[in-house]
Amino acid sequence: MRTRRPRFRDEIITLAHGSGGRATHALVQAVFLEQLANPVLSGLSDAAVLPLDGARIAFTTDTYVVKPLFFPGGDIGELAVNGTVNDLAVSGARPVALSAGFVIEEGFAVPDLRRIVGSAARAAAAAGVAVVAGDTKVVERGKGDGVYVATSGVGVVLDGVMLGPARVRSGDRVVTDAGLAVGDRILVTGTLGDHGLAIMTRRRDLRLEGDLASDVAPVNGLVRAALAAAGEDLVAMKDPTRGGLSSALHEMAAKARVGIVIEEARLPIAKAVRAAGEILGIDPLVVANEGKAVLGVRPRAAERVLAALREHPLGRSAAIVGTCIAERPGNLILDTGLGKRLVAELDGEPLPRIC
Amino acid sequence: MRTRRPRFRDEIITLAHGSGGRATHALVQAVFLEQLANPVLSGLSDAAVLPLDGARIAFTTDTYVVKPLFFPGGDIGELAVNGTVNDLAVSGARPVALSAGFVIEEGFAVPDLRRIVGSAARAAAAAGVAVVAGDTKVVERGKGDGVYVATSGVGVVLDGVMLGPARVRSGDRVVTDAGLAVGDRILVTGTLGDHGLAIMTRRRDLRLEGDLASDVAPVNGLVRAALAAAGEDLVAMKDPTRGGLSSALHEMAAKARVGIVIEEARLPIAKAVRAAGEILGIDPLVVANEGKAVLGVRPRAAERVLAALREHPLGRSAAIVGTCIAERPGNLILDTGLGKRLVAELDGEPLPRIC
Numbered sequence: 001m002r003t004r005r006p007r008f009r010d011e012i013i014t015l016a017h018g019s020g021g022r023a024t025h026a027l028v029q030a031v032f033l034e035q036l037a038n039p040v041l042s043g044l045s046d047a048a049v050l051p052l053d054g055a056r057i058a059f060t061t062d063t064y065v066v067k068p069l070f071f072p073g074g075d076i077g078e079l080a081v082n083g084t085v086n087d088l089a090v091s092g093a094r095p096v097a098l099s100a101g102f103v104i105e106e107g108f109a110v111p112d113l114r115r116i117v118g119s120a121a122r123a124a125a126a127a128g129v130a131v132v133a134g135d136t137k138v139v140e141r142g143k144g145d146g147v148y149v150a151t152s153g154v155g156v157v158l159d160g161v162m163l164g165p166a167r168v169r170s171g172d173r174v175v176t177d178a179g180l181a182v183g184d185r186i187l188v189t190g191t192l193g194d195h196g197l198a199i200m201t202r203r204r205d206l207r208l209e210g211d212l213a214s215d216v217a218p219v220n221g222l223v224r225a226a227l228a229a230a231g232e233d234l235v236a237m238k239d240p241t242r243g244g245l246s247s248a249l250h251e252m253a254a255k256a257r258v259g260i261v262i263e264e265a266r267l268p269i270a271k272a273v274r275a276a277g278e279i280l281g282i283d284p285l286v287v288a289n290e291g292k293a294v295l296g297v298r299p300r301a302a303e304r305v306l307a308a309l310r311e312h313p314l315g316r317s318a319a320i321v322g323t324c325i326a327e328r329p330g331n332l333i334l335d336t337g338l339g340k341r342l343v344a345e346l347d348g349e350p351l352p353r354i355c
Numbered sequence: 356m357r358t359r360r361p362r363f364r365d366e367i368i369t370l371a372h373g374s375g376g377r378a379t380h381a382l383v384q385a386v387f388l389e390q391l392a393n394p395v396l397s398g399l400s401d402a403a404v405l406p407l408d409g410a411r412i413a414f415t416t417d418t419y420v421v422k423p424l425f426f427p428g429g430d431i432g433e434l435a436v437n438g439t440v441n442d443l444a445v446s447g448a449r450p451v452a453l454s455a456g457f458v459i460e461e462g463f464a465v466p467d468l469r470r471i472v473g474s475a476a477r478a479a480a481a482a483g484v485a486v487v488a489g490d491t492k493v494v495e496r497g498k499g500d501g502v503y504v505a506t507s508g509v510g511v512v513l514d515g516v517m518l519g520p521a522r523v524r525s526g527d528r529v530v531t532d533a534g535l536a537v538g539d540r541i542l543v544t545g546t547l548g549d550h551g552l553a554i555m556t557r558r559r560d561l562r563l564e565g566d567l568a569s570d571v572a573p574v575n576g577l578v579r580a581a582l583a584a585a586g587e588d589l590v591a592m593k594d595p596t597r598g599g600l601s602s603a604l605h606e607m608a609a610k611a612r613v614g615i616v617i618e619e620a621r622l623p624i625a626k627a628v629r630a631a632g633e634i635l636g637i638d639p640l641v642v643a644n645e646g647k648a649v650l651g652v653r654p655r656a657a658e659r660v661l662a663a664l665r666e667h668p669l670g671r672s673a674a675i676v677g678t679c680i681a682e683r684p685g686n687l688i689l690d691t692g693l694g695k696r697l698v699a700e701l702d703g704e705p706l707p708r709i710c
Contacts, residue, residue, distance in 0.1 A: 099403075
């Protein structure tokens with residue numbers, strides 16, 4: 001079977017190439033993976049896992065161009081730190097050290113920079129990790145947009161942890177409440193869509209009722225709790241940032257060659273997020289989360305993991321939301337209670353500069 | 356004794372804050388180190404060295420905003436890879452893996468992006484390191500400047516290597532040709548100022564005679580050769596990028612509390628670089644090098660290290676250029692042959708966006 005490789009005929013870069021959806025994937029395949037080709041990079045996981053002197057280290061990077069820099073619930077500084085902590089955490093690693101590079105536009109206010117760096121410092125302390133390397137560059141007015149932040153992180157993969165989106169498996173048939181042959185269960189550690197919709201609401205200057213705020217937070221504590229409860233029964237974890245739960249589960253479904261059914265009634269979505277999503281025409285399932293993890297868990301451990309997550313202050317809204325099935329491999333299916341429909345993979349660019 | 360801490364009263368960011376000189380240092384101290392404070396970051400070394408499961412790993416990051424993106428001798432892709440390889444190498448580490456994040460401006464030409472990524476890939480292959488993690492973001496037209504690249508790298512510090520700018524030491528008196536009590540010698544692995552002056556010449560569209568090209572190259576091979584020849588007698592290494600040889604030696608002089616005398620006649624500077632420097636009024640000693648290392652070596656090993664460097668294809672112009680002395684601690688002194696003068700530490704911003 002040949003690998004599906006998206007065609008790439010675009011001649012210039014558009015905002016769609018930064019969406020985290022199909023256009024990004026096509027660009028990454030055609031321009032980056034084709035030339036930088038190596039098996040670790042090609043895995044496109046949240047963090048690369050490398051053998052190093054007997055240990056397994058996780059290594060990850062992200063660039064942050066979120067707009068606005070300050071948003072309800074956080075700012076680019078804590079977003080950058082937590083984003084990197086979370087990439088390490090969902091790779092089964094204990095975050096050890098971070099780096100941070102700042103590209104600052106001439107004319108940027110020093111007090112704002114101080115505030116951003118302060119948020120980054122507090123986020124690092126909260127996650128129990130140090131920023132040990134940094135860089136600062138300044139570009140001329142009109143050649144940046146305030147501040148861009150690039151963070152990288154290294155961590156040590158915990159002993160015995162083997163995670164991968166390809167590891168989830170279907171049962172022979174779907175049995176949701178009892179019986180044998182149930183496929184792996186999909187859990188989320190909390191509400192969905194908060195970050196993306198908080199950003200979009202602020203950007204469009206909508207005044208909505210309710211507390212709409214980014215969920216930006218470190219998930220390493222939640223992940224530790226889940227691993228402690230599940231052991232080897234926790235087989236896959238993803239950080240559902242750009243592209244949201246939808247992209248995370250599409251990836252899992254594609255790599256594991258399973259179908260994934262999610263039940264709409266079980267999806268934890270805050271009222272304010274749902275309302276904002278309806279007004280803006282944005283599905284909370286396709287927007288970035290910045291303090292959540294998606295887990296693939298063997299069915300026998302699902303309730304145990306759920307209980308462990310819910311005991312954690314950041315996991316009170318955790319839920320079992322779906323199941324892996326043998327039918328429709330590679331697809332994500334939404335069970336609305338009234339019927340089932342395929343969820344399309346994000347394509348274009350509904351949400352530029354969300355993180 | 357209280358630590359000298361530069362005052363920082365600036366209210367907005369200016370290009371000077373990106374120079375790598377005193378303004379950058381003041382910003383980094385006041386905004387970054389004060390809040391992110393930890394001993395590893397505060398060392399401001401080329402790479403952080405961390406204990407990790409028994410090994411010592413080196414970890415470094417850089418952001419690249421060089422302008423133009425394509426310049427004589429290279430482009431931002433190979434600059435970003437080599438810059439990170441070199442930060443690891445001068446920290447005594449074998450580079451293991453790199454990450455690369457791209458912030459791309461909407462409208463950027465895909466063939467140019469492909470070319471940059473291709474250069475990065477070739478540079479990584481030449482240095483024997485893989486790019487294992489990446490990220491791509493797109494910003495709107497007018498919010499970037501083509502492409503910014505953020506690279507980070509991890510490496511394993513070689514057994515027995517102990518390097519630090521504070522480790523160079525002076526002799527009791529300066530004896531340049533024979534005798535006892537000579538201070539540690541300063542070596543450079545090749546010509547100085549090539550990158551900075553190639554960039555400035557191209558940016559100002561000067562047509563100069565001679566081959567003025569960036570020296571962008573990986574120094575890890577040179578460093579290996581030097582370590583093999585010197586063993587423990589190689590005590591300090593720096594990557595003389597922003598601020599050039601001058602900044603690298605000012606740092607060494609300040610941290611080791613020694614004076615450093617460099618002999619003008621021994622400084623390897625290409626004719627074209629010298630000519631461009633004179634026309635532009637830029638001293639090759641204060642501009643970035645991107646394929647060189649500065650070494651502090653115990654005097655007994657200096658000639659041996661020089662010979663080893665000169666055997667390497669990238670080290671043919673290596674030279675012993677200076678000596679650490681007890682007088683004038685913290686200062687860099689240029690011996691012109693006719694007399695001696697202090698070299699001032701770079702302050703303002705002669706060279707924005709040089710790397």
